Amino acid sequence: MKRIVKILLILIALLVLLIIVIFGLRLFNQSAYNWDEHEFVYDYHDYNTYPSEFAGGIVTHFENGEANGFHFEPNDPIDAQPIVMFGGSEGSSNFEEAQTLAEKGYETYALFFFGTPNQQDTLNRVPLEFFSDFIDAFTLEDEPLTVIGYSKGAELALNLTNYYSTIENLILYTPGEYSYMGLEFSEESGSSWTWQGEELPYISFDDASGWSLTKMMVDMLIARPVEYRETYETAVKKLRYSRRCSH
Structure with a gap:
């Protein structure tokens, strides 16, 4: 005893x-x-914290179906395609970058794609059809668009081009060549994106090396800057190896 x-x-x-x-x-x-x-x-979805005007124009918050974001209307717009902005996995609409472009005369839309009351709570199984609700809200069916996406928003933008021919130009910051699993980190995690109720193919972090996942979790625990790259790369490497073995 x-x-x-x-x-x-x-x-x-x-x-x-x-x-x-x-x-x-x-x-x-x-x-x-x-x-x-x-x-x-930071609460990106507290709309009262955002300005209603900028130098040379006004900003309007909008919701329609599963679309949610801000419309920047310059008083003296230049002759250019409307620009759609996406932030990354932090959940922002990339408001500041959209405002910078609007101040130069571009009509700009800064869109959320998860986390608002009319959208998925987390970045997991996000229906791409929210983009249809956005297009309908502003009657942009026949309007060529330029889409700018950052990080996870770049992944989203690439996927949207498979379903929306109105997207004519893409500008992507830190994009990837694959779609990855959602960032819910629970048993409910699946693809980041869906179309017509079906999950898009994705690479799962379950396929990443145990070492890279452990290191990532430890870094989060002790407040050290987290390196995600190895986790993504080892997951992709396993996928490529599986494909070679299947042929």
């Missing part, structure tokens, strides 16, 4: 020590990298 108690005490001591080490590393990394945890907690 005494031996069991002793083992339990040792385990408890090790657990406490681990918690202290993690807490200490978090404090160190927050100081070393100038992290401010409150800085990253």
Whole structure:
């Protein structure tokens, strides 16, 4: 009995020590990298925090079906295609970049694609048909569009071109050549995107190497800058290997 108690005490001591080490590393990394945890907690969907005008025009928030975002209308628009903006996995509409372009005379739309009351709560199984609701809201069926996407928004933009011929030009920042799984990180995770109720093919993080996933989780835990690239690359590598083995 005494031996069991002793083992339990040792385990408890090790657990406490681990918690202290993690807490200490978090404090160190927050100081070393100038992290401010409150800085990253931003409600992109609090529409009252956005301006209703910009230098040279007005901004209007809109909702239609599963479309949600902002319409930037310059007072003196230039002769150019309307521009549609997407942010990334952080959940923003890329409002600031859209405003910068609008100030140069471009009619611009900054769109959310998840996280708003009329959309998917998380970036998981997002119906691409929200883009139809956007087009309908502004009668853009016959209007050539330029779409600018950042990161996960670039992945979205590439997928939209398979279904919407009105997209004539793409400008992509940090794009990928594949579609990846949603970012819900639960048993409910599937493809990031759906079309007509069916999930689009995707690469799962379940196929990433155990080391890359462990390292990513540890970095998150101790507030160290997270490197996602290895996780994505090892998942793609496994897919390519599987394809070679199947031929």
